Amino acid sequence: MPSVYDFTAATITGEKLSLGTFKGQVLLIVNTASACGFTPQYESLQALHQQFAPRGFAVLGFPCNQFGRQEPGDSRDIAAFCSQRYAVSFPLFAKIDVNGAKAHPLYAYLTNEQPGFLGLKAIKWNFTKFIVDRYGKAIARYGSMTKPEALAKKIESLL
Template identity: 60%
Template structure:
C-alpha cells in the first residue's frame, strides 16, 4: 500500500528529499500561494508547526501557481516572502502542480486517498490541507477555508 513515504520532492533550496525522512511524524501537507486571500494562513500553519513540532508534527508547504496565478515567484522569492512576512520555519518545497496532467505524484496520491466534496479528486484552490498520520496515510482533507487553528483537536488525536 502506498503512503506519503514513497514520494520525494525538491525543497526550495534545490535539494531533493524523500518524504520517508518524515516517517513516524504526523504531517499537514498544504499547497500554498503568496498572493492569495488565504495567504495569512501561513501564520497559523507556523504556529501549529511550533506548538506540535517537538511532539512529532510537521507542516510541509508546497507552493502552487495553478489557482489565479497567485504564486508567481521563484524559489528564492517564495522563501524570502514566507520568512519575512510570516516567520515560516516549516519545510517549504519547490513550486509544483497539484492538479491536472502534470500534478506531482504526491498530490495524485493525496487526492486519491482523500477525495474532496462529492468525491472530487482535484484540489480546488490554494491552502487545501491533508492531514497524514504517523504511518504516512492520509487521515483527512480540509478545504482552503478551514483555518489552521481549527485543526488542533485532529492533530492532537494523532499525536
C-alpha cells in the same frame, strides 16, 4: 500499499528530499500561495508547527501557481516572502502543480486517498490541507476555508 513516505520532492532550495525523512510524524500537507486571500494562513500554519513539532508533527508547504496565478515568484522569492512576512520555519518545497497531467505524484496520491466534496479529486484552491498520520496514510482533507487552528484537536489526537 503506498504511503506519503514513498514520495520524493524538491525542497525550496532545489534539493531532492524523500518524504521518508518524516516517517513516524504526523503531517499537515498544504498547497500554498503568496498572493492569495488565504495567504495569512501561513501565520496559523507556523503556530501549529511550533506548537506540535516537539511531539512529532510537521507542516509541509508546497507552493503552487495553478490558482489565479497567485504564486508567481521563483523559489528564492517564495522563501524570502515566507521567512520575512511570516517567519516560516516549517519545510517548504519547490513550486509544483497539484492538478492535471503535470500534478506532482504526491498530490495524485493525496487526492486519490482523500477526495474532496462529492468525491471530486481535484484541488479547488490554494491552502487545501491534508492530515497524514504517523504511518504515512492521508486520513483527512480540508478546504481552503478551514483555518489551520481548527485542526489542532485532530492533530493532537494523532500525536
